[in-house]
Amino acid sequence: MAAVDHPRLSGGCLCGNVRFSAVPEKLEMDVCHCSMCRKWSGGVFMAVPCGDSVEFVKSDTLETYKSSEWGERLFCRACGSSLFWRLQSPHQYVVAMHAFDDISQFHFAEEIFIDEKPAHYSFSNDTRKLTGAEVMAAFAAGQGSDNG
Incomplete structure (x- = not known):
């Protein structure tokens, strides 16, 4: 469920054919280094959890790719923008940070x-770091995951 103390933010894809608004659950951006996210986003997936708060203003070219038993990736078929990772049921969205108009x-x-994470890059920020096993354990415990 989305936090009510954060503002509803607008966003969209590169070409503007997909427009949405969402309420971030936290004002934090997380990075996923898994191989699926790296291939899908062309780098790392920089993401903001938004729960079930995503509302579409325009979604004519929004496509869904089922990437695992539990996760889906949503993108614009017109411009190719990677926009959302979504838990299939119940729908819980993780929004690509750069899809928001104001980051x-x-x-x-x-x-x-x-x-x-490949060895050829590292972020200098002091961040919490979780392995795949730790993420999947949290997912199994019902705490969610940005991966899949």
Whole structure:
């Protein structure tokens, strides 16, 4: 469930064919280093958990790719923007941070699947770091996951 003390933020894809608003659960941006996120986003997936608060203003070109038994990735078929990772049931959204129109309020807080991070890059920020096993254990315990 989305936190009520954070503002509803607008966002969209590169071409503007997908527009949405969402309420971040926290004003933190998390990074996923898993191989699926890296391939899908062309780097790391910088994400903001928004729970079930995502509302679409325009979604004519929004496509869904089922990437695992529990997760889906949503993107714009017109411009290719990677926009959301979503838990299939119940729908819980993790929004690509850069899809928001204003990203100034987010701070970099956590890196997940740190054990899958390639050796050729590192972030200098002091972040919480979780392995894939730790993320999946939290997911199994009902605390959610940004991966899949």
